[in-house]
Amino acid sequence: MRPLPSAHPGTPPLTSAPAYLWWVARRQGRLVLGGAAVGVVAAVSQAAMPFLLGRLVDTGLSDGLSRSLLVGCLLLLAVGLVQVVANVVGHRLEVENWLRAAFRTSQLVGHHVSRTGDAVTAELPTGEVVATVASDSLRVGEVFFVAARFIGGVVAYVMVAFLLLNSSVTLGVAVLVGLPAVAAVLALLVRPLQRRQSVQREAAGRLTTLGADTVSGLRILRGIGGEEVFTARYREQSQAVRRAGVRVAHTQSLLDAMQTLLPGLFLAAVVWFGARLAITGEITPGQLVTFYGYAAFLTEPLTAATQAVQVMTRALVGVKKILRVLRVPVTGGDPENLPSDEGVRGSTASAGADLVDITSGLVLHAGRVTALVSADPDETARIATRVGLLGREHLQDAPRVTLGGVPLDELGLAEVRRRIVVAESTPQLFTGVLRDELDVRDHARGEVLMRALATADAGDVLDSLPDGLDGLVAEKGRSFSGGQRQRVALARALLTEPEVLVLVEPTSAVDAHTEARIAQRLAQARSGRTTVIVSASPLVLDRVDDVVLVADGVVQGRGTHRELLDGDARVAALYRAVVSRTGPQTSNGAPATGTVIPRPATPFTHEHHREEDPREAAHR
C-alpha cells in the first residue's frame, strides 16, 4: 500500500459534486480498476460454490470416496482458496481506495482553510467545516469502498442469471426480472426508514448538545443550583430520542422482515420449480442444489447494489458540503503564495521605510516604537489591523496604506505578511510542542526563545510545563490561564522579528505589575525597529517613543506621553480623558475590580514563586 497522505492533494474541479467524484476516481483509477477486478473474482468464486456442490451431489457423493469425489473436493478447495485470497486482497484494495479518496478530501479541506484567512470563519460555522473532514470526506471514501463489491456483484449476478437461463429459461427470466423487482420493493421501504432515522439522529444530536452543555456549566449548576431542572430537561430529550428510536424500530423491523420474506418466497419458488424439473428428469438433483445455492447467493449482489445507491446518494450530499468549504475565497497572504497568484506586479519597497495609513493620517516612522490611543479601543484596533492588512474587511484599503511610498496592493499580501506582523488581542494558540509553537518562523535558537519569553514575562508558563520548552501546549492553549495565553502569544509575535510589528492590546489580560515589566522590556526589545502598540495603559504609553492620539478615525496629535499630557490644551484634554479615566466609583465604595488605569497592584508577585498547585492555575 502506498503511504498516505500524498505531498500535494491536487486541484479538484469545484463545479459540481459528480465532477468532483469523477476527479477523485481518476486520481486513483488503477486502484479502482484493480479493486473491481478482484471484486469480480471474489463474487464469481463465491457463485461457483453452489455449482460445485451440485456437481458433487450428482457425481461424487453416492460412490463413496471415489476419484470424482476427490476431484470435486479438490476443486471445491481450490475455489475456496481463490475466494479466501480474493476476499483479503479485495478488502485491502477497498480499504486503500477508501483511505485514498477520504484522505485526499480531508487534506484538500485542511490545506484550503490554512490559506483562506478569516474568510472561512466569516462564511461558515466551524462545526460545518470540521464535519466535512469528520464525516463528509468519509462518505466520499465509502463510494470507493463499495465500488469494487458493486461491480463484482453485478458481473456475478449477470453470469449466474445466464447460467440459469441456460438450464431453464423460466428460472433465468425470473432471476433477471423477479429479483430486481424484489429489490425495488425493498427500496420503497428504505425511504421512510431513512426519514425516521434522520429524525432520531437529529434528536440524538440535540441530546448530545444538551449533555455537553449541562456538563460544561456543571460548576455553575453545582454552585448556584438547578441540577434538577437540567437533569429533567436531559431526561425529557433522552426519552424523545428513545421514542424516535422506537419508531425507527417499527420500520426497521418491517424492512428486516421483508428482507426475509421476499427472498424466502423467491427461494421457495425456485425450489418448487426446480424440484418439478428434477422429478421429470430435466435437471439432476445436484442441479436442484445448485439452483438453491444460486437463489441464496443472488440476494447478495442485490444488497450490494441497494447499498451502493445509498452510499452514492449520501456521498453526493457530502461533496456539496465539501465544495462549499473549498469554494471559500482565499483572502489570506500565505507565505507559499507567489506574487503571480495574487496578480500583483511584485513591486518592492526598501526596508526601513515609513508605514503610512492615508485614511487616518497615521505615519509610523521607521525604527520607532509607537503607541496608538483612542477613547474607543475598537477604533485604534481597526487602524492597527488595517496597516497590516489583516482580515478581509481591510482588503479594499490596500491602496490607501503605503510602505516606503509603495501602496500595499502593489507589494502583494504575502510580502506584506512577511514584513508586517499583526498580533491581535485575542491570542489563538495551537496544539504542539511549546518550542515550535513559539518559533513560528523556524529560525530562533534556544537563547533567543528564552529572551522573548523573558520580554513577555512568560517564565511561569515554562515552569508550568514539566518539559519546559519541549512541553506540550494543549488544544487552543486551554491548559494555560488567560494571562498566560496572552503572554505566550506575545512572545510568539516577538519571535517573528518582522520589520514592522503591530501589537493590539498585548497586555489586556495581565495584572499591572506584570504589565509594567512587559512594557519596559518590550520597548527595549523592539527599540530601533518599527513597532505599533495599541494600548491606553499609561504604563505602556510612558515607555514608547511616540504616542499617537486618534479620535473619529483621524490622528489628533502625537508626541511622548508627557508631551501629550502637558501640550496643546485641546489634545491634552482629550488625551487625559482617555488615559486617566478611573473606573466609575460606586457610591458605597465597592471595590472596582476592573479599574481601567492599571496600577501595580500586587507587587508581591515574586517572579518565580511557584509552589502553587497547577490546579490552582487553572482556576485563575
Next chain:
Amino acid sequence: MKLPIADGPMLREHTGRLLRTNRRGLGKVLALHTLAATTGLAGPWLLGRMVDAVAQGTTTTFVDQAVLLLVVAVLAQTVLIRYAQRAAMILGETVFATLREQFIGTVTRLPLSTVERAGTGDLVGRTTNDIDRVQHSVRFGVPRVLVTTATIVLTLVAAFVVNAAVAVAMLVGVPLLLATTLWYLRRAPAGYLRESAAYATLNGTITESVEGARTIDALGLGPRRRARVDDDLREAFAAESYTLRLRTVLFPGVDLSFILPIIAVVAWGAYLISTGGATIGAVTTIALYALQIIHPIGELIFWLDEIQVGATSLARIIGVDSVRPDRETREGIPSDEHVVAQDVRYAYREGHDVLHGIGLDLRVGERLAVVGPSGAGKSTLGRMLAGIHPPTGGRVTVGEVPLIDLPLEELRGHVALVTQEHHVFVGTIEQNLRLAKISADDEELLRALEAVDAKEWVTALPDGLMTAVGSGGLTLTPAQAQQVALARLVLLDPHTLVLDEATSLLDPRAARHLERSLSAVLEGRTVVAIAHRLQTAHDADRVAVVDGGRITEIGPHDELVAAGGGYADLWHSWQHD
C-alpha cells in the same frame, strides 16, 4: 484531578445488573429470535429431503407439500423476525436511555470539590464521545450477539439432529476459527482506539485552523498548519494500516475455517453414504447448514470487536459512579450570618499543605480584600470560605455550623463563589436565570436583571426573557453573559460572596460596564474579594495579605500603611511609580 474509570469487576457487576434488570425484555427477545432461527433451518432440511426423494423417485404431491411447508416456514420466520427485531431494538433503546440518564444524574450530583477540580474537559468527553461510542454496542450489539449466538447454536443442534456422524465434520474449522479470532480480538481494541484518537486529533487540528484563521494569516502559519494536517493524516493512515494488517490475518483465517467444514462434510459424508451411515439428502442438508452458519459467525466476530471498544467507553461512563461524596449533611441550623475560619489547612497532595492554619473572622457586611502573590493560596482560601472543599484541617463555619455540614441547597443560600468563568446554558434567558431560584416569577427575574443593569437589553430582544441563547441561539457578549450570571446571584441571594478575580479577565471595554452591575450585587452582603489590583484593596474595609499559605497582615488599609509592614512598602512603591 482525573475522574475514576471502572475496573473489570465493577464493569462486570454493572453489566450484570443491567442484564438482570432487563431480564424479561431480554428473555422475550431471545425466545422470539430462537424461534425465528428455528424456522430458518427449514430450507436446507427440506431440500435435503427432496434430494433424497427425487433420487428415490417421487411425486409432485410430495414436492408441493414440501414447498408449502417451506412457504409456511418463511412466513413464520417473517412474522417472528419482525417482532423479534422490534423487541430487540426497543430493548436496546430503553437500556441505553436508562444508561445515559443515570450517567447525567450521577454527574450532576458529583461532589462540588470534584467538579471544581476535575475540569470539564474529561466530563464533556464522557458525555459526548463515550456515550456515542457505547450506544452502538448497547443499542444493536448486545441484542445481535444474543441472536447470532442463538442462531449458531441452533444450526449446530439441527445439523446434529439430522445426522450426528456427518455433523461432526462441521467442527473441523473450529480450532482455526478460535485461534485467529482470539489473536485478533486481543489486538483489535487498541488498534481501533488509536484510529479514533487519530481522527479526533485531525478534527481538533481543523477546528484550530478555522477558529484561528486570522492568527494563521497574520503570522504566516499556513505551511505549518498544512504540515500538521498531513501529520495527522499520516498517523491516521498508520493506525488504519495496523488494523488492516490485523484483518489481513483475521479474514483468511476465518474464511478458511468456513470453507474447510463444507469440504469435510462432503468428503466425510460421501464416506458415510458409502457405508450406509447417511443419505445424500442428509449430507446436502448439513453442507447447506455449514454454508448458512457463515453469516452469523461473521456477524458475531464483528460485534465482539465493537463491544470490546464499547466496553472501554462504558468503563469511563460508569467509573463516575465511584466518586465518593465529599461531605455529609449533619444536624445544625446556622444561628446567624457570621462566617469564621479557624485554623484552616488544606493540602492537594498529602503532606503538602497549601494553607497553614488560617484564622479569619469575617464581620457581617464588611468588604475584605485578599491580596498576595500568585500561588500564595488565595484562591484555595476563597474556596474554603465558600464551602467548596472541605478543609483538610480546621473548619469554616457560618453561625457556628461548619459549611460542609450544610446540605448543598442550603449552603448556596449562605455563601456563593463568583469566578471569572461564565457559561450560558442552551435554553432561554428565563431558564438561565430560573435555575438559581426555581420558584421565581417573571416579575422577580426582571427585577434581578434590572439590578444588574441588564433589563434594558433583555426586554429589547424580540422574545424578551424567552429568547433562546447559547449554542444554536443568540450569542451573548461576554459582558451580557456575565450580567446574566450576576442576575442569578441576585436571585440566589446569599449573604456572603467570595469573588475570585471575577472580572479580571474581561476585556477592559466590558469591565467598565460590569462594575455597575457587580456593585449592585454586592450591596448589603459580606464580600471577600480576591484581587490583583491594589485599587481594590484601597477601597475595602479591611485587607488581608496572604503569603505562603498564611495571613501575614490584616487590617484596614490605612492601619496597614501606618504600621509600616510589607503592605506599606508595596503601597508606597506603587504610589511612587
